[in-house]
Amino acid sequence: MMSLRLCPNLASKCYTLAHVKLTHEEAVKYKDCPVIFNCERGFFFEPDENNEIKICNEFPGYTNLNENGESIPFYANEIPLEAAKDIRKYLKETMPELSEKPFVKTKICWITDSPDRELIITTHPDHGNLVIGSGDSGESFMIMPVIGKYIGKVVTEGNAGLSEEEQLAWRWRPETAAGRDDIGGRYGGSGHVTDLKSIKEWVSVENPEPHPLF
Structure with missing residues (x-):
């Protein structure tokens, strides 16, 4: 983990x-x-x-x-x-x-x-060989049939494999963790x-x- x-x-x-x-x-x-x-x-x-x-x-x-x-x-x-x-x-x-x-x-x-219950699908900013596909926030059962292809794009092509909209939505965003109440x-x-x-x-x-x- x-x-x-x-x-x-x-x-x-x-x-x-x-x-x-x-x-x-x-x-x-x-x-x-x-x-x-x-x-x-x-x-x-x-x-x-x-x-x-x-x-x-x-x-x-x-x-x-x-x-x-x-x-x-x-x-x-x-x-x-x-x-x-x-x-x-x-x-x-x-x-x-x-x-x-x-x-x-x-x-x-x-x-x-x-923190905002949205996906995080991106490379780690400090560890370029680490791809994160997480933050499912309890919704994996709904997105399981389709989400693998997006994670696969990041694995094979880096963040450039996603559209600009997808990169923005699923970006690395530690600032959202500030003051989180869980x-x-x-x-x-x-x-x-x-x-x-x-x-x-x-x-x-x-x-x-x-x-x-x-």
Whole structure:
């Protein structure tokens, strides 16, 4: 992972998700349901091929800070109890008949935020052989089919491989990190970014009773 000293524009944060399993009849009912997004609650997708619905709660995110103030990703099939409650609350408001179903998957999912939640695709100003394609800010699932060709242009041609408009939009811009609050215009949950090591109660599919992780 790149150091914050090398890339002050970027900050790693994680979000939480859970899956619930539907019966065949329930899956038919929700088939072709559009993605439902509430900026204070979260979003969910139609059932997948396993008749599972994925629900993500919306909130400013979690960090995992080290002694240098860098947020270091780690992965776990666990989510904070507070997140599990928020997911069930969103289910109760949108699909109440599913709100008490047991979770069949729980995960934390890491993203990299830029201060203005816009992409950074460029060569590093001090390290010309370092190409940065980051700052997805939680939107990789939407741009994944197309973004690779732009990163590939910078890898093979440098910044000149992008149009002037693209270079301006995706430029290196550390000035945007000055005074960043890391909330990034996100709502829901506690209303602020929380470090994972301060979370005392976690739950998972294997261990649904609240328990410590650290």
